[in-house]
């Protein structure tokens with residue numbers, strides 16, 4: 137039985153209050169629309185709900201069950217999926233990179249994957265807008281890509297010891313490195329203080345020095361009249377007789393409700409967005425809502441994100457400072473002769489005790505005395521991390537498990553992933569570079585931990601409705617008043633952290649919707 | 659654990675922690691009491707296993723480690739994800755613990771894990787890590803996956819104990835104070851330094 141928490145239909149209902157959902161809510165509410173945001177998780181209060189503790193703050197990750205499968209099963213939860221208002225931005229590392237021009241034209245340039253239906257130029261003004269709004273700090277001269285700075289705030293100074301040894305190693309090898317642009321304040325901004333270098337970005341920033349949509353776009357959206365409803369898990373997108381979406385069904389406190397609306401935007405991230413579409417199958421769309429292309433759930437891409445640890449004979453103290461403060465993109469673009477296409481970013485990347493011990497112990501099966509020795513030497517390790525492009529492959533996917541149901545009675549998602557040949561060659565190259573840099577800085581590379589970060593794909597954008605789910609404005613090809621706007625629309629993964637691109641896409645979609653509604657195209 | 663910082667006690671910093679963090683960590687150090695999900699016997703077995711896995715003999719620490727694992731299984735707040743070939747976490751732990759005893763019996767003339775000498779216990783764990791230990795349960799339960807999950811859970815809580823933090827030379831939570839000397843060679847006055855420095 138579907139009842140109504142609130143009889144008021146919305147103009148726009150946004151599912152998921154994460155990176156994209158936050159930006160969309162603010163911009164559409166300020167444009168005068170009646171916006172309702174439904175978020176599965178809680179509305180966090182950083183002061184009261186958060187601690188400086190790795191174990192406790194795993195609660196920022198998505199906890200409902202997902203099955204992982206395939207040749208290289210993914211590590212989900214806190215590793216890549218946020219939960220609660222702010223979504224992944226509450227516990228992201230804050231690295232604020234743009235994609236490069238080449239990222240949008242991989243097919244044309246490299247003959248693999250697909251081109252995006254938009255170009256870098258289409259996103260450029262939105263990258264700029266977001267950077268200004270969230271006050272990214274970064275260098276005066278960023279050495280790579282189409283945008284070389286300056287950023288709204290000066291670069292972070294000082295950088296951590298781990299970032300220093302990385303930069304020393306790079307310099308000795310003739311590799312360019314740079315202080316990383318981050319969505320973390322280097323100077324006061326509005327009522328927020330600069331970073332205190334406590335190092336807990338992945339546990340949520342208590343001082344509010346790090347940007348999240350929880351502390352910026354969401355309150356701005358609320359001030360503009362948007363309703364943000366936490367603890368509301370959307371279970372179905374509903375279709376009317378004219379082939380348009382009429383609203384969504386959601387569960388709050390065990391009770392089912394319906395939110396009626398003129399436009400639905402799904403911003404529930406790369407696993408829950410396709411899952412919701414597949415779970416919303418109906419007679420008109422037997423294979424999943426908005427899925428005549430058959431591409432919903434396909435081409436799931438993480439970043440390869442191997443960690444390389446080197447031992448130094450002096451203390452590095454990986455716990456101190458913002459985790460990522462220095463990077464190189466010297467290996468970002470395709471280079472003939474490397475034996476693979478596309479590329480990667482390398483970050484100097486701090487780590488606290490739990491993540492450090494768990495990662496290495498699990499990869500190398502270190503236990504007993506070997507584990508004790510590892511932990512004893514914690515302060516003497518430096519760490520570099522790869523953010524490597526992973527090419528799309530339709531067999532890497534989110535599907536519904538036929539047997540297992542969650543507590544709402546909905547099939548749980550089954551997430552299948554395995555690296556391809558190009559991905560593995562790229563990883564081998566990147567790991568070797570990390571080792572070279574650490575060795576040049578005087579370290580002894582000891583451990584390489586295979587890992588992934590960030591997720592993309594599963595509802596890709598494109599011009600052809602037969603091979604893509606949404607158009608270049610994140611609008612469903614099949615259903616004009618349904619939008620999908622989050623990291624799931626990515627056509628390729630790029631080799632850089634994705635959230636600036638997620639939010640630029642959201643800002644662009646928020647610009648488009650009022651115009652399209654004005655033209656009565658929706 | 660040997661330590662480069664035998665004099666260092668990071669709890670000395672706890673006056674500078676925010677109250678939520680301080681309360682959480684204080685609670686973690688309290689004797690966990692009766693198990694809530696595991697049976698007493700399972701808990702004792704788990705303690706013996708964790709002692710070998712972590713290379714730790716301190717009874718308080720081991721009680722905190724297994725207490726945490728037991729509470730987590732009892733609370734059952736959601737696993738986030740698991741490999742498609744594995745049963746749910748509670749069944750995995752229950753059957754896995756039974757399996758450890760089966761392997762012990764198979765290797766050492768019917769003796770259970772807690773009754774083995776430390777080297778023999780290590781042999782059981784080595785067989786599990788290798789993926790092919792004797793024991794009927796392992797026909798349907800991948801031993802290596804269970805070993806890795808057990809190790810992961812044990813290390814996560816172990817590396818969250820203030821005593822272990824002190825030994826590692828980790829100065830710990832720093833809100834609201836923050837860290838100031840973050841550059842190479844820099845140490846704030848409340849951080850660990852090696853003896854004689």
Ligand SMILES: Cc1cc2nc3c(=O)[nH]c(=O)nc-3n(C[C@H](O)[C@H](O)[C@H](O)COP(=O)(O)OP(=O)(O)OC[C@H]3O[C@@H](n4cnc5c(N)ncnc54)[C@H](O)[C@@H]3O)c2cc1C
Pocket residue numbers: 151152153154155156157174175176177214215216217218219220221222223224225227228229230231232233338368369370371403404405406408409412590591621622623624633634635636638
């Ligand atoms: C540890 C970590 C570090 C990271 N570091 C960086 C970094 O340094 N730089 C960078 O660029 N990116 C980083 N990222 C990635 C970044 O967090 C994501 O790219 C970004 O959050 C994706 O935005 P999104 O809007 O697609 O989804 P999200 O931000 O994940 O938001 C999705 C929201 O939808 C909600 N939701 C899901 N299903 C439903 C449903 N059915 N009903 C209602 N609500 C639902 C979720 O609870 C969540 O709040 C990091 C991520 C993690 C986890």
Ligand code: SF4
Pocket residue numbers: 320330331332333334335336337338340341342343344345346457458459
């Ligand atoms: S390092 Fe800075 S940005 Fe990160 S959590 Fe700490 S204060 Fe916030």
